[in-house]
Amino acid sequence: xxxxxxxxxxxxxxxxxxxxxxxxxxxxxxxxxxxxxxxxxxxxxxxxxxxxxxxxxxxxxxxxxxxxxxxxxxxxxxxxxxxxxxxxxxxxxxxxxxxxxxxxxxxxxxxxxxxxxxxxxxxxxxxxxxxxxxxxxxxxxxxxxxxxxxxxxxxxxxxxxxxxxxxxxxxxxxxxxxxxxxxxxxxxxxxxxxxxxxxxxxxxxxxxxxxxxxxxxxxxxxxxxxxxxxxxxxxxxxxxxxxxxxxxxxxxxxxxxxxxxxxxxxxxx
Numbered sequence: 001x002x003x004x005x006x007x008x009x010x011x012x013x014x015x016x017x018x019x020x021x022x023x024x025x026x027x028x029x030x031x032x033x034x035x036x037x038x039x040x041x042x043x044x045x046x047x048x049x050x051x052x053x054x055x056x057x058x059x060x061x062x063x064x065x066x067x068x069x070x071x072x073x074x075x076x077x078x079x080x081x082x083x084x085x086x087x088x089x090x091x092x093x094x095x096x097x098x099x100x101x102x103x104x105x106x107x108x109x110x111x112x113x114x115x116x117x118x119x120x121x122x123x124x125x126x127x128x129x130x131x132x133x134x135x136x137x138x139x140x141x142x143x144x145x146x147x148x149x150x151x152x153x154x155x156x157x158x159x160x161x162x163x164x165x166x167x168x169x170x171x172x173x174x175x176x177x178x179x180x181x182x183x184x185x186x187x188x189x190x191x192x193x194x195x196x197x198x199x200x201x202x203x204x205x206x207x208x209x210x211x212x213x214x215x216x217x218x219x220x221x222x223x224x225x226x227x228x229x230x231x232x233x234x235x236x237x238x239x240x241x242x243x244x245x246x247x248x249x250x251x252x253x254x255x256x257x258x259x260x261x262x263x264x265x266x267x268x269x
Contacts, residue, residue: 186217
């Protein structure tokens with residue numbers, strides 16, 4: 001069975017069955033110290049049919065990153081390839097994109113799901129420019145004023161599975177996340193909130209905010225709200241990078257006790 005069909009079959013399962021499958025499978029994580037072996041063809045197709053209990057029994061010393069809105073893993077795929085002691089869980093609900101990274105390396109684990117504040121199913125707006133696909137619809141005024149907005153066309157709306165971060169962490173018995181990267185196209189703060197009390201078990205976060213007068217997505221939160229929320233929870237803003245013709249910023253936060261330990265560009269991509 002082709003990789004995309006296996007993923008589609010997985011996505012159609014009820015949420016409870018998905019969670020059982022996620023816990024039971026290793027997603028092809030290899031034993032520590034084993035060289036990377038690229039998975040191609042039918043091996044990639046076994047992503048959702050894989051063997052073993054490696055996922056839930058990996059050593060606590062193994063570093064974990066979570067990439068929400070991973071796309072092709074632009075920020076996290078290369079570090080996973082270079083570091084066998086790093087496991088990246090990459091959430092990408094757009095199946096056409098997710099399948100391009102399925103099974104390429106053992107410790108970059110592609111999950112064809114979204115992350116949100118509720119476990120269940122959510123509408124997902126698939127955009128012609130796939131990196132702009134989102135759980136949130138466009139704000140029409142924000143879209144009209146957006147530089148490059150004429151290229152952002154929703155092609156269809158599909159139903160995707162969504163899971164809270166704290167649900168995922170408990171299910172997978174993940175004691176701590178070293179780095180959480182979020183690019184959820186307007187829903188970034190919702191992803192952070194989905195961690196619940198487990199937010200204190202996350203060391204650093206990079207997320208994206210729009211800084212235009214009107215948000216591009218309906219329901220998106222402002223930079224001020226995001227910064228205030230995380231500062232109240234013992235995070236410090238350590239890096240700001242503008243992008244998209246100065247319409248967006250990537251913000252990197254580090255838990256305050258780790259401010260002098262974690263260095264952007266070294267410990268944080």
